[in-house]
Amino acid sequence: MDRSDCDVSIAPVSQATAARFTDLYFRRPFLIFIRSGSKVVTCPVRGEIEGREGDVMIFPPGVVLxxxxxxxxxxxxQAEGVNFSDDLIEEVFTQTPVLHRKAGIQILRAASHQPQAVLSLLKETLTTTNLPPEIRRHRLLEPLIWLKHQGVVLPLLGEDTPQARVRELIERDLSHDWRAPEVARDLGMSEATLRRWLAKSGHGFSGILLNTRLERGLGLLQTTGQPISEIALECGFKTPSHFSDAFKKRFGIPPKSIRMVEA
Structure with missing residues (x-):
């Protein structure tokens, strides 16, 4: 069951079939607490890292992996993904030194750190409705303070790249029929300038749009029970078959394989 409010959200993650996802983009900081199975991440900063049952992996903003x-x-x-609001992260990590801004993926192991106990306390805070606001906020900060005490560095913002700015705009409404001229206008530039700007960063507008939609679809398949047809429309695809074809081309497996093992 998803637990969330304006400060913290916790979502269950489930995947039936092993799959390798390349060039995934994480715009915001993200924590993943692994409950069963394992997660292998290849990070530009730290190389290959394997997370196992009981571990927590910490993803900084703006990372591609x-x-x-x-x-x-x-x-x-199975895992549980946790998002903290920007103001909570900023309150704890606002003094992160510039030299640590590219910390890459970090991991705290189950045996030495027991991160699942911290997750349990966080869930308890979210489900307790009669806490005074000051105490509640302090309890929501405690997991971040604990992370910092364990040596984790977590910058609030990733680099202000062209891809990040375009994705942030698109994510506001993935079902919208986004066009380059509209995006350029919203970003305060001409379409030609937008395309040159993106080309210099190695990304085209259509590719960013498609990847943003597909990666959101992947997340919904892993964290919700929504029908695939609804996910397709919510992510901006005209038909479920268009979504399925694009998903298989991008990730190597059909959407249904995220939820069930093929016979």
Whole structure:
């Protein structure tokens, strides 16, 4: 069950079939607490890192990486993803030195750090409705303070890249029929300037739009029970078949394989 409010959200993540996802973009900071199976991440800063049951992996903002979720023989890959609001992260990590801004993926192991206990306390705070606001906020800050105490560095913002700015705009409404002229206008530039700007960063507008939609679709498949047809429309695809074809081309497996093992 998803637990969320304006400060913190926790979403269950489930995947039935092992798959390798390349060039995934994380615009905001993100924590993943692994419950079963394992996650292998290839990070430009730290190389390959494997997270196992009980571990927590910390993703900084603006990172692009390759990731593989590996289910067990008798159980799906399962985890819980946690997002904190910007103001909570800023309150704890506002003094992060510039030299640590590219910390890459970080991991705290189950045996030495017991991160699942911290997750349990966070869930308890979110489900307790009668806490005074000051106490509640302090309890929501405690997991971030704990992370910092363990040596984790978590900058609030990633680099202000062309891809980041375009994605942030598109993510406001993925079902919208986004066109380059409209995006350029919203970003305060001409379409020609936008295309040159994106080309210098190695990304085209249509590619960013498609990847943003598909990566959101992947997230919804992993964290919700929404029908694939609804996910397709919510992510801006005209038909479920268009979504399925594009998803398989991008990720190597059809959308339904995220939720069930093919016979």
């Amino acid at each position: 390759t990731m593989e979720n590996r289910p067990l023989a008798d159980r799906h890959y």
